[in-house]
Amino acid sequence: MKKHRALVVDDEPDIRELLSITLERMNIDVVTAGDVATATRELRNGAFDLCFTDMRLPDGDGLNLVEWIQTHKPHIPVAVITAHGNVETAVRALKLGAFDFISKPLDLAVLRKLIAATLKLGDSSESTIQLPQVKLLGKSARMEQLRELIERVARSQAPVHIYGESGTGKELVAHLIHDASARRDGPFVPVNCGAIPTELMESELFGHKKGAFTGAIADKQGLIQSAEGGTLFLDEIADLPLHMQVKLLRVIQEKSVRPVGESREIPTDIRLLSATHKNLAALVAEGKFREDLFYRVNVIEVRVPPLRERLEDIQELVDSIIARLGKQIGNADLSVTDNAVKTLSGYHFPGNVRELENVLERAATLCSNGMIDVGDLQLRPKVAAADVPIQSSVAPGEKLGEALEDIERDAIVRALEQTRYNKTKAAALLGMTFRSLRYRIKKLGIE
Template sequence: MNTALLVLDDEPGRAEELCLLLRFLEEPQVVHAEFSNWQAHVEDNSDLRCIFLGSHGDSAQPPVDILYAIRALTPRIPIILIEKADEPLRLPATVEANCGGHLAHPFRHAPLSQILARSQASAQRNGRFGATPARRNIELFRSLTGHSTAILRVRELIQRASPSESTVMLLGESGTGKEVVARNIHYFSNRTQGPFVPVNCGAIPDNLLESELFGHEKGAFTGAISTRRGRFELARGGTLFLDEIGDMPLNMQVKLLRVLQERVFERVGSDRSLEADVRIVAATHRNLEEMIKTGDFREDLYYRLNVFPIEIPSLRERIEDLPKLVEELIERMAHEQGGVRIALTAAAVRSLSHYHWPGNVRELANLMERLAILKPNGQIDTGDLPVKFRAHAPLEPISVASVMAEVEDTTTIPTTRATASEPATLPPEGLDLREHIADLESSLIHSALEKADGVVAHAASLLKMRRTTLVEKMRKYNIRRGDDDLSD
């Protein structure tokens, strides 16, 4: 994947902050590079959309010679100059003419969003990066593919919840696509131009979660060497997605409840209140009502969060969507991996449809990626699937030829019966058809029982009949397997 947004700045803290903000604004192809290595990211890069130039060495200004060299290679790519808010750059008119604008530090969301929008519009006008919006849409709407009643209901709830400012609670197993639903709610909301900021409450240590959410002032605690903005500030004007809210410790639940009630918060080490201008979307795979009973989750916070609940169905609850999901995931990989495209046979899809999918859509996506690596641009059959997926495959229909071959190996059957390739012939003296069919049925039951090591249930599965039906036929032909109990 090539670089789309390039940051060249000798102030690592500022560059890291800008890269973080760009990724929060859903820009995955962001790279911070040294000035000495700029050519590796600019030359022959058809995905490059914008370059941010900061200070070089001891100078607060970017190197003019590199700026001109970049402009010569990329005459249509916007070059944005990073400057301090209290010390704006004063550059010659000839230099300014080669730039697309200035970005002041500390960075603010609105100017940065406008720069990204202009760079995207410029790229599209120039006929470049046509795949970028499509790739983002594929990422945005994956796992919502399908026509099952369950997923149609989720889509309807997304449309109803998006225009409001109400807090949304997403419930469902891990891997069902709760973050995808949250991104869709943001996409269709009035805050779509603002940032979407996700935070996994279960992945951050308890002692760092408060600083992560609310930020901290310099010197607020050991290691706080500079002021840092938290996720609530970074999400200003947009949506804050609190994933795995059920894993949040109780002391943080109290502080989050206050923010939801009063819409203000303070950085750690500060007494200055900041406005919480965010829309909250929370998610969990836990049963919060049971956690309330055990004292692990606050009841008042639960009711603050559970204003508009949306239950995300597991993949096994909408297994009829699996073929469409497979197609959509294959298309997504084709976009991301330069045209690599696999195809699954109908038998392989049937096998996947009988799997129970504990990891849900995430597990399916990982499987598709694995198959694309193993057999790029190839056809995937049941035998190409990992063993655990084949284990749940339905048994293939038994051909006449294979059945006859198995029976011949274990018992003698009149040679006048039909084979797979030739029609049955009637002997000159005739035969008792009912007795002949009974002999054939009895022989097949013996063969199935031997193949199943005497396990009646397995033999019934081989013969494509219910166990109770097989038991009745075994009684009829007086067939017993050791001490098997046929009384039920």
């Protein structure tokens, strides 16, 4: 079995010795350097599997060394050592390509986890990282660029923010990043921030101790701790209330979590991925999203293109969806006419890939003889986002309360249909909060 080799760069002898002892106990050979010049010389002349570097060195900045490694030895994962609380420097290092960071004073348990993850990454980089069997379909230039970006960001521990319209496949992208990373054997925990009631959010994310509040009859592990050793994916992160944004910021900065009712913080080892269809920068300007959290979660941004920007992928997507639908309904001969594909290729798809799936699923039910034609697609005309037609008249003798409920029900159903049942988007269309919409849906018996 190959013995790994590490380079430790720090001008403090005590830190070099602590790191050396920890690495050697993990059966890793260690070379040390006290400045940038010595470190660069060692990197030029030797082979290394990982590198730790301090930020402040006698003859330069650790960030300069990170840049040098990314240019000359990009296969070597590099982790930076920062002063306690100096997250800004850590974020700059991650943007430059550092694998991860650790703060002084060094926590040995956290350090060992970081070393193990770094070595795992190095081992997987000996051969080209392959994306898993679940694929991101499409051969367009935009999708090729997206796949290349996924492979690059998978090599880092840096937080990634995935931006894209509803229905573009943001969670799939998050899953691919996890599956191509050194954390692929750990859990992938997706959380829809807009679907958790505000009063339960802290307990759901952070967990709680028995007796912490009325109804807490036992200890409960939070979703953050459930992602230990793996990836936490916060979907619709823009829906996090401000008080929860503060708590999440602390998790990112301190790499620890405090369950409700717990007196101490518990170290946690997760990678954070987030996503939203909203413009976070605009929300920051409006005071609805914390600027400091924005810079922490948006270290690397991955944009998922809408379907209308890659219409050349329609044929491949249609073939894949039809093959799946054919198996589901037991019709291996299910197909789509050329005219139907041409019509789909000219459609604007406000609901993106999810809408294409819904259109084809409905058409498969309506079509004759297993052949989907233009008439079976029932595509909607292009409508402005605010145009949700509502029947507002009340028939003579009709009870006002019942009539208003019918009007409200009709408006909600139409908004849900227009947004392909994306409740967050439908709520925005109707000018109400997600939670209000969910309450009305339940009250009116819509689902």
